[in-house]
Amino acid sequence: MDAVDEEIIRCVLRNARSTYAEIGEAAGLSAPAAKRRLDRLVATGAIRGFTALIDPQTLGWRTEAFVEVYCKGNPSPAELRRNLDEIPEVVEACTVSGAADAMLHMLAGDIAHLEQAIQRVREAPVIDRTESVIVLSRLINRPRL
Incomplete structure (x- = not known):
């Protein structure tokens, strides 16, 4: 896990519905590169899922x-x-x-x-x-x- 992965995780923690473009912008990546990195984080289990937080x-x-x-x-x-x-x-x-x-x-x-x-x-x-x-x-x- 590097600083880019950490920024991706911070982005989806703030908003699990972030678009790949938004994730990429936060992490300094293109949208396709952000998707690949996010998919890898999910595949390795670093991100176990996405959820809605209800007030x-x-x-x-x-x-x-x-x-x-x-x-x-x-x-x-x-x-x-x-x-x-x-x-x-x-x-x-x-x-x-x-x-x-x-x-x-x-x-x-x-x-x-x-x-x-x-x-x-x-x-x-x-x-x-x-x-x-x-x-x-x-x-x-x-x-x-």
Whole structure:
């Protein structure tokens, strides 16, 4: 990976719908060269996919929680991900050190919606139990690149 690849990645992180011309302009390449480089980044797995980022506020999802997940047995991270992937209220999930096996960031429309989503998490075969904390206010929320 070189500086051109890094600029291509920065460009698609800012806007996954960037055209090859826009990517090329950002990276100092022609559109066809940008396409070849982007295709190579995808083929090597450096870029695993493209997605739309939805603003949960526009959906009315203003109730936010962090949920510690404790697993049954010792499921692999891939198995845990498969069990959580179909729950749209889970907007972020990480395996963690410490007593819990994973930490989830969840968003929902209200407390009842959050409770239903947490119940769906608990119903996953690999989940033993959860512990939740509800966010009262955000103090710092920095963008990531």
